[in-house]
Amino acid sequence: MPKKIITRRDFLKAAAVTPLAGAIGCCCTGTTAVAPKPVPGSGKGMATIQSISRGSRVVLVRDENAVAADRKLNAEVIQKMLDDAVAALFGEKSPAAAWKKIVKPEDTVGIKTNAWRQLPTGKEVEDAIKRRVLEAGVPAEKVAVADRGVLNNPIFQNATVLINARPARVHYWSGLGSCIKNYIQFVPKPSEYHNDACADLATIWNLPLVKDKTKLNIQVMLTPLFHNIGPSGFNEKYLWPYQGLIVGQDVVAVDTMAYRVIQAKRKQFFNDDQALETSAHHIALADTRHKLGTSDSGKIELIKLGWTDEILI
Amino acid sequence: MGPAQDAVDSLLKSFLPSDVRGWKAETKDAVYDRESIFEYIDGAGEVYRAYNFRRLLSRRFVRDGRPDLVADLFDMGASYDAFGVFSNDLEGEEAGLGQGSTYNGGLLAFWKDRYFVSLSADRETEETKAALFSLGRSIAASIEQEGPKPPLLALLPSEFAEAKAVRYLHNHIILNRHFFVSHDDILGLGRADGAVLSKPGKKGETGVLLLVEYPTAKTASDVYVDFSRVYMPDAKEPGSVQTEDKTWTATALRGKLLAVVFHAPSEAAAKDVLSRIKSGVK
Numbered sequence: 001m002p003k004k005i006i007t008r009r010d011f012l013k014a015a016a017v018t019p020l021a022g023a024i025g026c027c028c029t030g031t032t033a034v035a036p037k038p039v040p041g042s043g044k045g046m047a048t049i050q051s052i053s054r055g056s057r058v059v060l061v062r063d064e065n066a067v068a069a070d071r072k073l074n075a076e077v078i079q080k081m082l083d084d085a086v087a088a089l090f091g092e093k094s095p096a097a098a099w100k101k102i103v104k105p106e107d108t109v110g111i112k113t114n115a116w117r118q119l120p121t122g123k124e125v126e127d128a129i130k131r132r133v134l135e136a137g138v139p140a141e142k143v144a145v146a147d148r149g150v151l152n153n154p155i156f157q158n159a160t161v162l163i164n165a166r167p168a169r170v171h172y173w174s175g176l177g178s179c180i181k182n183y184i185q186f187v188p189k190p191s192e193y194h195n196d197a198c199a200d201l202a203t204i205w206n207l208p209l210v211k212d213k214t215k216l217n218i219q220v221m222l223t224p225l226f227h228n229i230g231p232s233g234f235n236e237k238y239l240w241p242y243q244g245l246i247v248g249q250d251v252v253a254v255d256t257m258a259y260r261v262i263q264a265k266r267k268q269f270f271n272d273d274q275a276l277e278t279s280a281h282h283i284a285l286a287d288t289r290h291k292l293g294t295s296d297s298g299k300i301e302l303i304k305l306g307w308t309d310e311i312l313i
Numbered sequence: 314m315g316p317a318q319d320a321v322d323s324l325l326k327s328f329l330p331s332d333v334r335g336w337k338a339e340t341k342d343a344v345y346d347r348e349s350i351f352e353y354i355d356g357a358g359e360v361y362r363a364y365n366f367r368r369l370l371s372r373r374f375v376r377d378g379r380p381d382l383v384a385d386l387f388d389m390g391a392s393y394d395a396f397g398v399f400s401n402d403l404e405g406e407e408a409g410l411g412q413g414s415t416y417n418g419g420l421l422a423f424w425k426d427r428y429f430v431s432l433s434a435d436r437e438t439e440e441t442k443a444a445l446f447s448l449g450r451s452i453a454a455s456i457e458q459e460g461p462k463p464p465l466l467a468l469l470p471s472e473f474a475e476a477k478a479v480r481y482l483h484n485h486i487i488l489n490r491h492f493f494v495s496h497d498d499i500l501g502l503g504r505a506d507g508a509v510l511s512k513p514g515k516k517g518e519t520g521v522l523l524l525v526e527y528p529t530a531k532t533a534s535d536v537y538v539d540f541s542r543v544y545m546p547d548a549k550e551p552g553s554v555q556t557e558d559k560t561w562t563a564t565a566l567r568g569k570l571l572a573v574v575f576h577a578p579s580e581a582a583a584k585d586v587l588s589r590i591k592s593g594v595k
Contacts, residue, residue: 005543007495008575012557115354118435149350172357173486181356190351194359196496197486230402230431231360235418277490 016064056250056294058257060221061085062307065223066243071236073124078222078245081306082128085247086216088303095132103161104217105137114166114182115147118234123166125220125245150185150275151209162210163249165218168258169225174198175280176262176281178255179217179294186210197278204287205251219246219258228277240265243307252286252293253300257313259283260297264312318368323384325370328428328455336374336382341411345369361387361429363484374448380435380454382444385428386452392460397481399424401490408446411453412460413476421445425453426460452551465509465524468570470589473511474576480510492521492575499543500525500573501536520577521584530568537566540573551586553580563587 061081066074076239090098103109111129113121126145133143144155151157166182174181174197182191183204193201205211221244229235242261248254259280266276287295294300304311322344331338343353344370350358350369357586361369367388374382375449389395396413405417411430414423419437432448434441439465466474473479480491485498494500498586500523502508508525527533541548545562548554553563558576563583565572572590 005495005499006545007497007499008493009544011493014557049349087574106556172490173359174356182357187349190356191348191359191362194356197489198356228402229404229417229420230422231354231357231398234433235420236437239416275493279488279489279493279496281496 007223020145031177043291046178056246056248056253056299057089057301057303058246058250058253059085059088059303059305060244060257060307060311060313061088061305062221062242062244064243064307064309067241070293071163071223071239072285073122075124075127078122078124079128079131081245082125082132082218084242084305085245086132089247089249089303097121099132099136101137101270103133103136107138107161108142108159109133109138109144109161109163110150110151110153110156111145111163111165112141112156112185113145113147114177116169116177119169119223119225119239120169121167121220122222125218125222126164129165129218133163148185151188156186157209159213161215162213163216163218164214165220165224167220167224168246168262169282170228170262170276171278172228172231173181173278174282175276175278176255176259176283178258178280178283179251180205180255180282180286183210192201198282199285200290202252202292204230204289205286205290205292212249215249217248217251219254220289221246221258221261224258224262224265226262226269242310242312250293250300252283252295255283255286256297256300257302258294260313268312321368321388322370325388326369326559328386328452329370329372330448330451333374333382333448333451334440336379336444339373339375342360343371345371360487361389361398363482363487364398365390365483365495366394366398374444376472380438380441382441382448383433383435384452385431385433387431389427389429392427393463393481395424395460396462397425397483397507398429400480400482401487403477408445408449410449411456412462414449416442419445421449423449423453425456427457428456451535463507463509467525468524468591469509469522470509470586472513472519473586474515475511478511478513480512481560482508482510489522492523494575495544499540501527501532501539503530504528505534516575518578519556520524520582521575522586522590523573523575524590525571525573527569527571533566533569533571537564537571540564540571553583555580556585565590567592 042147063077063081066077086098092098146153169177171177180201221242223239227238246254246257255290278312284295286292345353367390370386373383405415406416408416411425411554419434421432432445483511485502506526511522545554561577561580561583563574565587574583
């Protein structure tokens, strides 16, 4: 069967029927998210768990004290955020019990971070992850944190578990700096995965070096970047202190939620439903073409913890 | 590295000063080519590759207690492509450098001749802004020649010729950044010599004009047929269709040139724009 070519007119058609169907060229499938059930007794500000629908579970945790005015990260607060998120993700009372579902003492663990100079993952996040991995019994010599150079790193070459953590930002070529995209360093020639705005990045996740090893994905939403200036540009004006982490085992679901937050922020800032300049369709295709996870908001169980001011989704 | 590349790198280095307003160059510059650029810029390196970039020289300037400055000097091979890269992002105030320039929040960019220059500070302060401008003036003065803009720009009707509205491009992904048409290359930009997109106004309310020049009239004709089939299968008359948002899309083929007006308020308005595209491409 010949491949269906999607054009601008398909998005115009969808928008004509359902005005909130999404911006032209945008990434995600499914718009029929179930409305959240309010939690009795929760007032403005700090809220308890609200759960939407069932399916791939993603936890969004926020704390208004995670980031100081000068962008300095509060390590203690971030540790607690991660702990709360991981516990909720696995339905455990304690983070220690939850981490035992992620790593075992006999594992070799690679923590794939992101070292982009202007907005890195952050040592506080990396340390928070590593601390719990070590406490779960993995020896220090079998844990590594790296971004570039993973192909030459013996820990990553022999890893039995990968933990994937990167900061959320728009990306000039792929639309969104996604957790899916964070694995681009696992291939020797990244340019081979750049076609059509990185449409098939998900295929990296089938490579032997990484396949089925990722036990946790973290979109670091502490100070996401919601707009680009130039291909390699960065402007603090387009960062905002969302002070969140989005955590899950389904990488596509995690990225879908991150995308929704970024898109909501863009709509708020530009006073317009302004699509990402480059479509992040690699996220939807990771689902529909490559079956890596779910991008359908209606099938994602979103658990929200903590601070709810300006939560946007 | 061969002698030819050594010569290119030496020339690029000659454009950069060793110090600026108290900032001093780090001892070693970094040089990147079409493959190694990803080590520096990650996937966004594709933008420069889409414009046939040849070489990048990056120099960092440091000063105690101040944010670093970074100078990225791109050899794009031709002035058309230096202009093209620059036209990708026109946000910011005019900076008065080179043949076109902008400054926005710690990023100063300009193009001159075959070179695109991007100067940034790790953090914007009044001091870093002054230093970036000083650095920019020095580099612009060192590049002696100017280069021509793409000839396609001269064909634009006047209301589409405003500088902030115009992009030059070779690639449908770059096109989609500015005006989404399709995830597939239904306009054959990969086979074209070049294209100009003009979107006046915030959303192109009066229309969005795309001019594409192909190497031969046959290529242009083949693309026209394919585009019409894929994008305008429901056209009541050849070459124009009202789309789902009630605006009009119209096309015209003139030798090697394909012109498409999107988002026009009426069919008459779309055809009027097409009729006013200047001749120049045979």
